Amino acid sequence: xxxxxxxxxxxxxxxxxxxxxxxxxxxxxxxxxxxxxxxxxxxxxxxxxxxxxxxxxxxxxxxxxxxxxxxxxxxxxxxxxxxxxxxxxxxxxxxxxxxxxxxxxxxxxxxxxxxxxxxxxxxxxxxxxxxxxxxxxxxxxxxxxxxxxxxxxxxxxxxxxxxxxxxxxxxxxxxxxxxxxxxxxxxxxxxxxxxxxxxxxxxxxxxxxxxxxxxxxxxxxxxxxxxxxxxxxxxxxxxxxxxxxxxxxxxxxxxxxxxxxxxxxxxxxxxxxxxxxxxxxxxxxxxxxxxxxxxxxxxxxxxxxxxxxxxxxxxxxxxxxxxxxxxxxxxxxxxxxxxxxxxxxxxxxxxxxxxxxx
Amino acid sequence: xxxxxxxxxxxxxxxxxxxxxxxxxxxxxxxxxxxxxxxxxxxxxxxxxxxxxxxxxxxxxxxxxxxxxxxxxxxxxxxxxxxxxxxxxxxxxxxxxxxxxxxxxxxxxxxxxxxxxxxxxxxxxxxxxxxxxxxxxxxxxxxxxxxxxxxxxxxxxxxxxxxxxxxxxxxxxxxxxxxxxxxxxxxxxxxxxxxx
Numbered sequence: 001x002x003x004x005x006x007x008x009x010x011x012x013x014x015x016x017x018x019x020x021x022x023x024x025x026x027x028x029x030x031x032x033x034x035x036x037x038x039x040x041x042x043x044x045x046x047x048x049x050x051x052x053x054x055x056x057x058x059x060x061x062x063x064x065x066x067x068x069x070x071x072x073x074x075x076x077x078x079x080x081x082x083x084x085x086x087x088x089x090x091x092x093x094x095x096x097x098x099x100x101x102x103x104x105x106x107x108x109x110x111x112x113x114x115x116x117x118x119x120x121x122x123x124x125x126x127x128x129x130x131x132x133x134x135x136x137x138x139x140x141x142x143x144x145x146x147x148x149x150x151x152x153x154x155x156x157x158x159x160x161x162x163x164x165x166x167x168x169x170x171x172x173x174x175x176x177x178x179x180x181x182x183x184x185x186x187x188x189x190x191x192x193x194x195x196x197x198x199x200x201x202x203x204x205x206x207x208x209x210x211x212x213x214x215x216x217x218x219x220x221x222x223x224x225x226x227x228x229x230x231x232x233x234x235x236x237x238x239x240x241x242x243x244x245x246x247x248x249x250x251x252x253x254x255x256x257x258x259x260x261x262x263x264x265x266x267x268x269x270x271x272x273x274x275x276x277x278x279x280x281x282x283x284x285x286x287x288x289x290x291x292x293x294x295x296x297x298x299x300x301x302x303x304x305x306x307x308x309x310x311x312x313x314x315x316x317x318x319x320x321x322x323x324x325x326x327x328x329x330x331x332x333x334x335x336x337x338x339x340x341x342x343x344x345x346x347x348x349x350x351x352x353x354x355x356x357x358x
Numbered sequence: 359x360x361x362x363x364x365x366x367x368x369x370x371x372x373x374x375x376x377x378x379x380x381x382x383x384x385x386x387x388x389x390x391x392x393x394x395x396x397x398x399x400x401x402x403x404x405x406x407x408x409x410x411x412x413x414x415x416x417x418x419x420x421x422x423x424x425x426x427x428x429x430x431x432x433x434x435x436x437x438x439x440x441x442x443x444x445x446x447x448x449x450x451x452x453x454x455x456x457x458x459x460x461x462x463x464x465x466x467x468x469x470x471x472x473x474x475x476x477x478x479x480x481x482x483x484x485x486x487x488x489x490x491x492x493x494x495x496x497x498x499x500x501x502x503x504x505x506x507x508x509x510x511x512x513x514x515x516x517x518x519x520x521x522x523x524x525x526x527x528x529x530x531x532x533x534x535x536x537x538x539x540x541x542x543x544x545x546x547x548x549x550x551x552x553x554x
Binding site for chain 1: 373374377417420421422440441476477
């Protein structure tokens with residue numbers, strides 16, 4: 001089953017495809033999506049180093065992730081940022097599958113979702129000069145869209161209200177309890193079961209894209225929530241700050257830059273027993289967030305988060321050991337690859353056993 | 359720390375070079391690995407202290423690291439560099455001894471953590487400064503990373519028995535690095551078998 005039937009306004013889609021093309025040309029044809037994937041799976045936001053890893057690995061994601069993880073282990077931790085609130089995201093793309101008209105409106109941004117998936121053979125003839133020309137032409141076309149008197153493309157400072165907050169205001173989604181619990185760090189402490197939600201989210205956020213997507217797909221096909229709805233998917237830049245050494249509070253913080261993230265909040269209808277055989281339908285929330293643009297992974301992550309956090313037995317995906325111990329790129333590819341190492345002695349021993357049974 | 363030194367030491371490349379040197383040393387136990395070049399660029403910051411040891415501390419200690427060292431110029435350097443204060447020896451990931459002293463090292467090796475079966479990587483790393491890795495009784499080392507055996511000169515004797523006891527139950531144990539004044543490092547990981 002392959003979906004390509006995504007519909008929308010023609011002009012918006014055209015602008016979106018132009019933006020996607022512009023992103024490709026601005027990066028000089030670098031494999032941006034692959035770099036994003038490698039940074040997420042390596043848990044290190046460093047675009048330049050990730051690009052080097054991708055080049056060194058000849059485009060192999062597993063090898064590039066391994067290189068970047070190894071580099072990460074040598075980098076000193078000098079500061080810890082303040083907790084970043086994704087509500088502060090400078091939104092580049094934002095859609096909702098739950099409501100057509102969401103406060104602030106939908107913003108398609110740069111995406112390939114609406115393309116026809118036809119190979120552009122023109123790229124074979126592309127030169128640096130032609131890339132510059134095409135980029136200029138796209139920029140000119142986009143500037144024409146911004147006519148004097150037109151409403152600004154983003155409200156205010158690029159921040160949008162969140163769809164789930166709207167649902168919470170209507171009383172349709174319970175608010176999470178405030179928690180002062182410090183999140184665990186799975187990169188410093190081995191995972192112990194049962195896990196905390198913060199640990200599950202970290203493992204899923206650095207999980208191998210293919211593995212997280214496959215398990216998320218399984219959850220849709222009957223091993224989890226039957227048909228959740230993407231309440232909101234956002235791609236944007238998240239500003240990060242560190243406390244000033246002699247600062248009096250957050251207003252004195254130093255801004256150290258921003259990271260591009262994909263954030264997904266999925267709504268899952270669940271039946272809550274109310275006694276005497278009665279049940280009420282409520283929405284549960286699944287959360288996904290990963291470095292860079294990686295929408296499929298973030299959606300799949302939100303599905304797995306909901307299944308693992310629900311506490312319900314919904315088959316293998318409810319088993320956190322099954323999910324969390326098998327989605328890590330370095331661990332999975334490393335263990336599979338070790339089968340290529342010499343096993344001469346163990347194999348001879350098995351061979352001997354086989355011979356004895358004949 | 360002199361401004362001159364701050365401009366010559368490259369926080370990225372010198373640290374990476376030193377880290378790779380430590381990695382080589384621990385990969386080939388008993389081999390002397392030269393860190394003198396990046397260590398010379400740290401020397402102006404640490405007065406009379408062992409520059410190679412100071413360099414290694416700067417590479418390994420950061421905001422999230424636990425470490426311990428006796429009060430002195432090297433401890434102050436590590437605090438300033440890593441931005442974190444020393445803690446109790448029983449909780450330290452790194453124990454730093456600026457000057458080799460046989461019985462003191464034996465005592466430290468008896469106190470530092472050796473990891474748990476679930477988390478053997480929590481075993482401590484002990485960093486020791488000494489004058490010259492060409493001086494001292496000859497020891498024979500065997501184990502992973504060593505082609506049959508290798509001979510290394512390491513002073514003292516009391517610490518050897520304690521160390522061998524602490525590494526007897528692999529994967530539990532502790533790892534040792536020795537740094538001399540010539541800018542060389544020798545590693546003695548827990549996997550190395552050393553004759554007393």
